[in-house]
Amino acid sequence: MNSEYPSQLLENAVNQFASLPGIGRKTSLRLVLNLLRRSQTDVLNFTNSLVNLKNEVKYCRICHNISDTDVCSICSSTRRNRQLVCVVENIQDVMSIERTGQYNGLYHVLGGVISPIEGVGPNDIEVESLVSRIVPEQIEEVVFALPATIEGDTTNYYIYKRLQPFNIITTQIARGVAVGNELEYTDEITLGRSIINRTEFKG
Amino acid sequence: MNSEYPSQLLENAVNQFASLPGIGRKTSLRLVLNLLRRSQTDVLNFTNSLVNLKNEVKYCRICHNISDTDVCSICSSTRRNRQLVCVVENIQDVMSIERTGQYNGLYHVLGGVISPIEGVGPNDIEVESLVSRIVPEQIEEVVFALPATIEGDTTNYYIYKRLQPFNIITTQIARGVAVGNELEYTDEITLGRSIINRTEFKG
Numbered sequence: 001m002n003s004e005y006p007s008q009l010l011e012n013a014v015n016q017f018a019s020l021p022g023i024g025r026k027t028s029l030r031l032v033l034n035l036l037r038r039s040q041t042d043v044l045n046f047t048n049s050l051v052n053l054k055n056e057v058k059y060c061r062i063c064h065n066i067s068d069t070d071v072c073s074i075c076s077s078t079r080r081n082r083q084l085v086c087v088v089e090n091i092q093d094v095m096s097i098e099r100t101g102q103y104n105g106l107y108h109v110l111g112g113v114i115s116p117i118e119g120v121g122p123n124d125i126e127v128e129s130l131v132s133r134i135v136p137e138q139i140e141e142v143v144f145a146l147p148a149t150i151e152g153d154t155t156n157y158y159i160y161k162r163l164q165p166f167n168i169i170t171t172q173i174a175r176g177v178a179v180g181n182e183l184e185y186t187d188e189i190t191l192g193r194s195i196i197n198r199t200e201f202k203g
Numbered sequence: 204m205n206s207e208y209p210s211q212l213l214e215n216a217v218n219q220f221a222s223l224p225g226i227g228r229k230t231s232l233r234l235v236l237n238l239l240r241r242s243q244t245d246v247l248n249f250t251n252s253l254v255n256l257k258n259e260v261k262y263c264r265i266c267h268n269i270s271d272t273d274v275c276s277i278c279s280s281t282r283r284n285r286q287l288v289c290v291v292e293n294i295q296d297v298m299s300i301e302r303t304g305q306y307n308g309l310y311h312v313l314g315g316v317i318s319p320i321e322g323v324g325p326n327d328i329e330v331e332s333l334v335s336r337i338v339p340e341q342i343e344e345v346v347f348a349l350p351a352t353i354e355g356d357t358t359n360y361y362i363y364k365r366l367q368p369f370n371i372i373t374t375q376i377a378r379g380v381a382v383g384n385e386l387e388y389t390d391e392i393t394l395g396r397s398i399i400n401r402t403e404f405k406g
Binding site: 007008009035040047048050052074094098 | 261
């Protein structure tokens with residue numbers, strides 16, 4: 001055998017799965033052999049779910065979240081507070097905030113954050129479409145919910161500057177000690193900032 | 204939104220990936236979104252590798268290892284020692300033993316081990332085809348390389364009994380302290396057996 005694998009077909013499939021993030025070659029082989037043990041119909045259901053997603057998926061033309069329709073269910077909902085727009089990096093972040101049940105406004109998915117190191121500038125993400133959404137009488141507040149990283153902060157600041165001409169409120173989600181965490185295990189920067197940014201305790 | 208996911212197409216794909224062993228829903232979402240960012244061609248290469256494997260894969264009619272041909276490259280090789288047959292549970296085990304570079308005989312892939320608890324009997328695995336391979340003048344030794352579990356031991360014993368009418372040697376791969384392991388961290392059963400089954404030290 002020239003190859004480590006007894007079959008070229010097997011090797012091809014293993015190579016494909018191993019190209020996914022966090023999937024090594026051993027895990028990949030395990031996943032492929034698991035699929036191989038299934039029926040032909042099951043394998044087709046698996047692959048069709050991907051092909052259909054790739055071919056038919058839409059992105060909401062207002063907030064750029066993934067959607068089955070031109071305008072997503074959040075942007076078209078009459079039950080949401082349309083004066084509030086929460087700016088997030090990606091689709092997963094929308095899902096995370098929705099799961100909290102604590103937010104009832106709209107979203108804007110940037111599709112990334114500004115990162116000079118990775119060559120991502122303001123024009124590579126959905127900043128212009130955010131700015132063009134801002135109609136001062138209709139939108140009251142923009143909430144930044146970007147990652148608490150240098151790239152997230154840079155993006156916050158860039159968008160903040162772009163929104164200054166409009167007379168709207170800009171806020172940022174709270175940073176501090178995570179609920180349930182011991183102070184002892186909270187990193188110094190987070191703990192330091194949580195002291196500076198302490199809020200009134202209303203017993 | 205009724206569902207946690209903003210798109211039914213996305214949810215379908217996430218469900219499919221989450222049906223794989225060891226892949227949770229968060230990991231599944233990450234994998235699907237990674238594929239979604241790729242080109243249509245890349246997604247088709249991914250799914251075709253699976254469909255082709257499922258439709259075209261063969262199993263060697265002698266050893267039952269996965270193969271692109273009717274008889275696999277090991278069984279058809281003239282460079283292998285054809286008097287030696289190593290009995291393994293599955294395809295991965297063939298690959299593991301091949302990687303050691305220490306074995307030059309043939310294989311027999313059972314496709315499982317006898318497990319009364321999981322309802323796997325001798326007829327559910329490739330035992331009969333092993334017995335029918337045994338031609339005393341042609342095969343000298345059968346090496347058991349099954350897992351060191353109760354199921355592996357049961358299967359070893361069952362096959363051993365079936366092979367007794369033939370006048371061939373049956374061996375088992377060595378069990379003991381793993382190379383590089385401290386005795387302190389070796390479990391008691393392994394350590395105990397490695398004392399009982401000590402081998403001559405040839406300084």
